[in-house]
Amino acid sequence: MGDITKLIARRLGFGLLTLLVISIIIFFMVELLPGDIAEAVLGQGATPETVAALREQMGLNDPALVRYFSWLGGAVVGDFGNSIVTGARVTEVIGERFINTLFLAAYAAVIAVPFAVVLGIIVALLRNTLFDRVANVLTLTSISSPEFFLGYILILYLSVKTSMFPAIASLSSDMSFPELLHRTFLPALTLVLVVTAHMMRMTRAAIINLLASPYIEMARLKGTPPWRVIVRHALPNAWAPIINVIALNLAYLITGVVLVEVVFVYPGIGQALVDAVSKRDFPVVQACCLIFAATFILLNLAADVGAILTNPRLRHPK
């Protein structure tokens, strides 16, 4: 187990380095955008004097490097600063929205991961049957359609025509939990449709790949029923690639949902990021991007650790 702790520590160290590089890239990308924050805030109503006054007030007259390092100085001690536009704490601006995003991602993941893995096992068992083909066609169709299109289709059939679910997923603080699940069902279902195919196909492929191995043949020869061959003998060896794909899709559920948020009017972090970029609100952009990057780093780490833990050969390297 000591190896795993060391691995985690090393990977976290590299993760921090990655975040630092990302923060530099983001800062200078925002700097490169045409126009500046004062003009973006004042819009067409900007005159040179008011733009100058606002720039002064926002501290934009310092050189870029000075601004970056003063931000970095705060960030390393956990202070992500204030939004330049609104003056509010960055943590305040994105805190609640990030929780909303996590909630939606968790909601979708709780449905999608078991569904995709079980479906993957079933289609591996029934491979090349009609069921296999239909399941493949349906999941591949849904992953090939853009999210907003899937969202609109769901809204049309489940909301406009049948009124089963609300078309917009606006939240309020006094909602009960079942009400919350009901209200956010359509966006969660859209996300489920988007991520299922990838995980299902990987489960299916990983298992089928193993079915040609001699030890599977042995299991069959000793008379083990097919479902047991797959669940007991093939699946444990197939976990590594499946976990990797699950981790990738979980990361996508958190970082790639801006379209779903827009279609369903869901108050998540994606819209905050888009708004912040259009206003050049660098501290907010930075915080959002770092959260996204950290999500990827942590989930990738979790996938690797998971792959090692499920595979004794990796756990005890020679």
Next chain:
Amino acid sequence: MTKKNHELIHRLSQAARTGGISRRSFMQQAAVAGITASTATGLWTGTAAAQPKTGGTFRVGIHDNNSSDTHNPGTYLSIQQIFLAHTHRSYLTLINTDQTLGGDVAEEWTGSEDASAWTFKLRENVVFHDGRKMTADDVIASMNFHRGDATTSAAKALLADVEDITKDGDYAVTFHLTGPNADLPWLMTDYHLCILPANDDGSIEWESGIGSGPYKITDGEFGIGFSLVRHDDWHLEGAYFDAVEMLAINDPNARQTALVTGDVDAVSAIDLKTMALMARNPQLVVENVPSASAITMPMFCDTAPFDNVDVRMALKLAMNREEIVEKIAFGAAIPGNDFHHSPAQPYYPEGLDQLSYDPDKAKALLAKAGAEGLTVNLSAAESIFSGAVDMCVLYAEQAKAAGITINVVREPNDGYYSDVWLKKPFCAVAWGARPTPDVMYSLAYKSDAAWNESHWQNARFNELLLEGKSELNDDRRSEIYREMATLARDDGGTIIPFFRNFVYGRRSNVQTTGELAASWEMDGCRAASRWWFEA
């Protein structure tokens, strides 16, 4: 009264009750039925227009929201901010549903003889949401927020000619101007100029979101939405809803779906492409209100080839405005006539000759100017309005018939107003509605205006502009603006393809007075205090 007329009146009343007819058309059609004006007015207010009912929560989906918006009136820009401002804050004056000027916290106002000083008498019953009474000090502090060297307010230019503001007791303020301005009371309707509680040091308290408007905020966040409840001490008639739920819905499809499924009671903008389909749904009412918001194409009058008036006129005649209105604005627009004065504004000059598509005449003018086969670049970006680039491409096609080659240059959406507008000699621009022609002309057509987007210099036009500012006689002002319109059309450097309509929708159980203020979407952004639920 004949039987036929009886039926007509019955039908009219029916239409008026369901909001299917405006007061103006009601009066006109009633006149056709042989009813005198006073009787018709009585009919309208009595039987036809239903009495407002109190109660309910008005849920409204708003377009154009940013998470980075704030309560700071100096940086008001998005519709979310403007709608919210008219719902929870007050102004000195307001635009009535019949497009006339009315008082909000000001009860009445009088100008000095040369219109260089204006005194506003304030209502004494205006109360902020936290119980403080509004006085002249609050008004002065609210105005000073947009004035002075250190201000960061986008409304600074608007109040540039205000020299000083003094109070006369607690309930009167006087604006002293550097020169005459007959339109100052109209200017006070500008969405930046809301009245906020003053701090002791003369600054204003905008951070808390307190106002003296019809509803007070209980909860909310920019970019997501706001919950408001009625402010029982509001100083005006109206505010029939018990509560208002503002919902930020940026996506046009999501807004439309929310309205169709009844998740909201009204939406502030409807996609023009689906406008006709929405109007067919009997549960919905789609409003299509002509506005003073213009799309312009300024040409630098001091830069070749636009420095020749014949070239400018040729470019104006090479545009088929009807086709642009039909194909780009889906009919929800009024063709422009190249003077920046909309029928939705006061003093509109009726009956001026409309510039029409005439490629042959354009060609002749170019020949006269020695500029046959003219080639120009026209800059545009899709962020100006949805369809802006398509409009320019369509114009380029139309201009081919006059032998003009227009290269449409697609500019980046970001920073369009800082990098392209006022910098490129020929570009497309979208203007928000301004309350009066004087405001618009002073802002973008006066010879020394910072935003004189076409660099147009016309001595007579500027002379008339100044004359209009000090003229308090409405008939004389109408004449002035008529002559200015003619000058802008025939000599000016700005092509105005069209004035946009505001297209918004509501569920049919939401009632309006039958007339809608044209200053902003949603009845001048005052829907929350002017509309009500018909059970």
